[in-house]
Amino acid sequence: MTVETRKVSLTETAETVLQRRYYLKDAQGHPVENWEKLCRRVANAVALPDRELDDYEEVRDHFFSLIYSLDFLPNSPCLMNAGTGIGQLSACFVLPVEDSMEGIFTAVKNGALVHKTGGGTGYSFSRLRPRNATVSSTQGVASGPLSFAAVFDVATETIKQGGKRRGANMGVMRVDHPDIMDFICAKEDQTRFNNFNFSVAITDEFMQALYDEREYALVDPVTKEIVSSLNARTVFDKIVDLAWHNGEPGVLFIDAANRANPTPQLGEFEATNPCGEQWLLPYESCNLGSINLGNFVEGGRVDYDRLARTTRLATRFLDNVIDCNVFPIPEIKEMTMKTRKIGLGIMGMHDMLIQMGLSYASNEGRKLCAEVMKYIRTISEETSIELAKVKGPFPAFDPAINTYTPRRNAALTSIQPTGTVSMIADCASGCEPYFSIVMVKHVMDGDKLLMVNKHFEEIARAEGFYSTELMARVADSGTVVGHEEIPVKWQEIFCTAQDITPSDHIQMQGILQQSGVDSSISKTINMPNTATKEDVRLAYLMGYEMGCKGLTVYRDGSRDGQVLNTKSAS
Numbered sequence: 001m002t003v004e005t006r007k008v009s010l011t012e013t014a015e016t017v018l019q020r021r022y023y024l025k026d027a028q029g030h031p032v033e034n035w036e037k038l039c040r041r042v043a044n045a046v047a048l049p050d051r052e053l054d055d056y057e058e059v060r061d062h063f064f065s066l067i068y069s070l071d072f073l074p075n076s077p078c079l080m081n082a083g084t085g086i087g088q089l090s091a092c093f094v095l096p097v098e099d100s101m102e103g104i105f106t107a108v109k110n111g112a113l114v115h116k117t118g119g120g121t122g123y124s125f126s127r128l129r130p131r132n133a134t135v136s137s138t139q140g141v142a143s144g145p146l147s148f149a150a151v152f153d154v155a156t157e158t159i160k161q162g163g164k165r166r167g168a169n170m171g172v173m174r175v176d177h178p179d180i181m182d183f184i185c186a187k188e189d190q191t192r193f194n195n196f197n198f199s200v201a202i203t204d205e206f207m208q209a210l211y212d213e214r215e216y217a218l219v220d221p222v223t224k225e226i227v228s229s230l231n232a233r234t235v236f237d238k239i240v241d242l243a244w245h246n247g248e249p250g251v252l253f254i255d256a257a258n259r260a261n262p263t264p265q266l267g268e269f270e271a272t273n274p275c276g277e278q279w280l281l282p283y284e285s286c287n288l289g290s291i292n293l294g295n296f297v298e299g300g301r302v303d304y305d306r307l308a309r310t311t312r313l314a315t316r317f318l319d320n321v322i323d324c325n326v327f328p329i330p331e332i333k334e335m336t337m338k339t340r341k342i343g344l345g346i347m348g349m350h351d352m353l354i355q356m357g358l359s360y361a362s363n364e365g366r367k368l369c370a371e372v373m374k375y376i377r378t379i380s381e382e383t384s385i386e387l388a389k390v391k392g393p394f395p396a397f398d399p400a401i402n403t404y405t406p407r408r409n410a411a412l413t414s415i416q417p418t419g420t421v422s423m424i425a426d427c428a429s430g431c432e433p434y435f436s437i438v439m440v441k442h443v444m445d446g447d448k449l450l451m452v453n454k455h456f457e458e459i460a461r462a463e464g465f466y467s468t469e470l471m472a473r474v475a476d477s478g479t480v481v482g483h484e485e486i487p488v489k490w491q492e493i494f495c496t497a498q499d500i501t502p503s504d505h506i507q508m509q510g511i512l513q514q515s516g517v518d519s520s521i522s523k524t525i526n527m528p529n530t531a532t533k534e535d536v537r538l539a540y541l542m543g544y545e546m547g548c549k550g551l552t553v554y555r556d557g558s559r560d561g562q563v564l565n566t567k568s569a570s
């Protein structure tokens with residue numbers, strides 16, 4: 001059977017990104033690949049574990065077509081490393097940090113090995129004894145989790161990830177750790193811990209204390225003794241205060257994550273990967289991939305049949321990645337092979353909504369996204385169950401504990417940010433709304449170029465309201481809202497991350513989480529510069545109540561030297 005491949009044209013931006021960081025290069029640094037060759041390299045490598053199966057050649061050609069058509073893209077390490085000497089294909093890792101010198105510096109070393117191959121690492125510092133606790137071997141006092149976190153930060157700074165991307169870390173501390181206030185304030189000084197995202201792991205017990213307006217206990221993780229207590233409101237207000245100031249720390253709802261732990265027999269979740277979409281057990285890794293939903297709207301309807309075919313193939317692709325992966329250390333290989341987690345997600349969700357004529361901030365828009373995510377989850381699970389029949393369920397599956405049907409992968413879905421892969425696919429990132437509709441790009445010799453959203457340009461031209469002058473005004477105001485030449489309907493449909501309310505952002509995250517996401521979702525709750533601390537406080541409460549497993553808020557312009565802004569990008 002010949003596999004049909006849809007023709008694709010890459011944008012100039014996509015080509016530039018690919019040439020700089022994805023295509024293999026010769027000794028002089030010149031790219032020796034193009035998009036087709038890259039897709040063949042990746043498809044051939046990822047199909048290889050199936051070489052003994054009857055449908056091997058067909059599957060290999062389907063994998064090629066899947067990526068080449070931009071219907072689905074795996075995470076960057078897979079695109080960069082598959083079929084090369086590096087062969088490490090995953091984006092997400094969580095490494096344990098044990099409370100000993102040996103444990104801490106083993107984690108530093110393992111993190112360095114992961115970063116070298118393009119992966120990101122999450123660490124929980126919750127197991128480390130608090131600052132000033134006794135150290136029996138030296139009869140001294142402990143310097144505390146934060147001083148060790150600084151070592152991880154410096155190590156990351158020193159290693160560039162395979163020369164292609166800088167290392168990224170997530171640092172997590174439980175809200176009941178005695179050093180929690182130091183942790184919350186650690187990034188107040190914006191020159192410190194720049195290679196980390198910091199998130200506070202908030203427990204249900206803490207939330208209850210917050211609702212009851214009372215104190216909660218701080219527990220020494222080594223002795224398990226209650227060493228003191230803090231007022232929950234004071235701690236929460238400090239998190240809110242600093243998140244309002246510069247977007248950190250984020251919050252993770254760790255009990256919600258552990259309630260959904262598919263393999264509690266192997267341990268508890270303590271941390272996520274750097275962008276928060278993947279909860280993992282210590283030493284687990286996970287490879288991600290995203291279906292480009294913008295490619296699945298035909299004549300104003302979602303093509304569910306094609307979406308199902310793509311989901312089946314994408315699930316099999318990600319499952320195969322586990323078998324052809326070269327893991328950085330044996331412990332990671334062992335844990336990853338036990339649970340075989342994959343992170344199938346989406347990108348171009350806003351492109352889908354726009355093509356369906358729905359606003360990101362509408363009930364109908366949310367309903368559609370939830371339905372699509374649920375559909376992907378269902379088909380992916382069916383595929384994983386089918387794969388288990390052929391290749392066996394994940395080895396840690398225990399029918400006495402795991403009540404679901406035996407499947408090949410302990411976790412199936414999560415929504416990654418798609419920071420770079422969405423640039424290759426030319427679509428809105430992950431489940432985010434577009435950040436702007438018209439941007440000014442500063443090109444060489446001081447010229448400015450207007451970059452207009454492809455859907456908006458098409459509609460504006462078709463309906464006769466396109467003009468360079470209007471586009472310049474949209475770029476200048478940072479929004480399509482309020483320009484009278486633009487019909488109100490399109491003003492609503494082309495609302496961006498800054499035009500919609502924080503509640504709209506959270507509702508979308510919440511509904512996606514509830515409807516079809518096993519692990520978690522990377523999403524920013526954007527707020528205008530004028531947002532108050534009370535707005536941030538209410539956002540966290542709403543996220544918790546909607547069952548989100550974490551929340552990141554960002555107030556426009558609050559971080560020094562903010563790179564991305566609605567009006568210009570260079």
Ligand code: CDP
Pocket residue numbers: 074075076077091092093118119120121165166167168273274275276277288416417418419420421422
């Ligand atoms: O689009 P791409 O596949 O490059 O990555 P992403 O979706 O923006 O990020 C997915 C995950 O890759 C993050 O959550 C991190 O775990 C990891 N990552 C990293 O380690 N270093 C980076 N510079 C970017 C992402």
